[in-house]
Amino acid sequence: MIEFLGEVVAWFTDPANWTGVNGIPNRMWEHIQMSVLATTAAAALAIPPAVYLGHRRKGGVIAVAGVNMARAIPSFAIVAISLPFSIRLGLGLGFWPTFIALFFLAVPPFFTNTYTAVAGVDDALVESGRGMGMTQPQVVRRIEIPVASPVILAAARVASVQVIATATLAALVAWGGLGRYIIDGFATQDSVQVFAGGLLVAGLAVVAELGFSAIERWWLPRGLREPSEDIARVAA
Amino acid sequence: MIGLAQTQAQGVFRWDWIGRNIDAIWDRTVEHVVLTVVAVSVGLVISTVLSLIIVRYRKTYTPITWTTGILYTIPSLAALAFLVPITGLSHLTAEIVLVSYTLLILIRNIVAGIDGVPQDVLEAARGMGYTRRRRFIEIELPLALPVIVAGIRIAAVTVIGLVTVTSLIGLGGYGFFILRGLSLFYSPIGTTQILVGTALSVLLAVVVDVSLALTERALTPWARRKAPA
Secondary structure, three states: OOOHHHHHHHHHHOOHHHOOOOOOHHHHHHHHHHHHHHHHHHHHHHHHHHHHHHHHOOHHHHHHHHHHHHHHHHHHHHHHHHHHHHHHHHOOOOOOHHHHHHHHHHHHHHHHHHHHHHHHOOOOHHHHHHHHOOOOHHHEEEEEEEHHHHHHHHHHHHHHHHHHHHHHHHHHOOOOOHHHHHHHHHHHHHHHHHHHHHHHHHHHHHHHHHHHHHHHHHHHHHHHHHOOOOOOOOOO | HHHHHHHHHHHHHHHHHHOOOHHHHHHHHHHHHHHHHHHHHHHHHHHHHHHHHHHHHHHHHHHHHHHHHHHOOOOOOHHHHHHHHHHHHHHHHHHHHHHHHHHHHHHHHHHHHHOOOOOOHHHHHHOOOOOHHHHHHHHHHHHHHHHOOOOOOOOHOOOHHHHHHHHHHHHOHHHHHHHHHHHHOOOOHHHHHHHHHHHHHHHHHHHHHHHHHHHHHHHEEEEEEEOOO
């Protein structure tokens, strides 16, 4: 065991693992870049309709179905299905199947959290806003979005951790990222590389989780401080 | 026109593959169910013990949920990567990973369920002379059951999804078909296997979820009378 850990340390200190396409900096950068891209795209596409439906207090069924679907469909399956799909569309291997899979994975947390939070804004707050003469868009912008913002931030945390976790599987559809170390290590029975890859991915996921938690605490206005629940968290 | 007819005849989905592989599908069903049942059962035992510690010693709530939260955050593939050098490509490796994802979900729900038992009900039981142990088994546990079962349902559905990832260490249940389909991605047979593996996994999740919900209904007749939902 100690010997094995020594080999892992040696792997991390080997200069060969810090340069080139298969070096840690490049794989880490690929992983982060893809995760940010997919999460941002999902947020941009899921939040506006969720705010609209939440404001109208319509579409709760979609939100509930979204959570349940996200939980029942394995993220591994989403990655796998996106490959033949992407090939049929002529988008090939690598970047696109990975992006498509991670995008679809990140949509439900954003949609559900945003919808639930906006629809759950206290009626008294909305009424008093209207009473002060706010228009509908003003109610949305000045009351509903700020009050819902902590829960929307929680969605960003949940979605990014899930996306970072699943991006590891993208090595199976011929994309890079940190999953390469694990998948290639399994294939070549290089348990040192597998373990090192595991450390890097787990480290990135935990850093993202703790980082977003810190942002959430800092963001939350004092009047709103109460334990927030993860509405749509799914293990990956 | 003829080309179109041919593509339609061949199709993207090969129904005949299912017929030819019905035995393999059955074997993987058993594997998927066994991996899931063992993981949820072991997770439930560990979570119950930890929850009882939390209920007795409140201060342990934060460290226990923090630790299980970190376990929950670690990607399944990374967890497999940590364990394979130690426990090998084995069922043990798979079960440790799967169990580690159930803990946070189950502990949260068990503790919330027990906390949710109304104070006046506990008072009444105490007034009737219930001992602490008897009160726990006859009053608190049954009243906490709906919330606990809700946790078990989430844990079971989560585990059923994660089992597919263990195909990378030679297990996987339905995930076996997904992984093999990936290696044949250029052919309709590959696509068929991916779709079959996914559909069966989702179906299993739905069946288990609904069965647990029905079991809970049967176990808590009093709740049904009050709120028929």
